Amino acid sequence: MSAHCQLTGRQPGFGHRISHSHRRSKRRFDPNIQTKRYWLPSEGRHVRLTLSAKAVKTVDTIGIEAAVARIRARGGKV
DSSP states (O other), rough: OOOOOTTTOOOOEEEEEEEETTOOEEEEOOOOOOEEEETTTTTTTTEEEEEEEHHHHHHHOOHHHHHHHHHHHHOOOO
């Protein structure tokens, strides 16, 4: 599963892991990605979305119909 949110577009960030002696090595900060299944009443089917934790709360606020419209406006496939 790729670490990419379909709604917000959140992707991994990159930086350094710093040891006690202050030596640096590359690391990756992955977003909190979850796979959620929602009922889409307008199409009469379930949709499975890959969302960040923040996007799950956004869907709860704006509704699944508006969220799917935003994803499609960004050029995403649902």
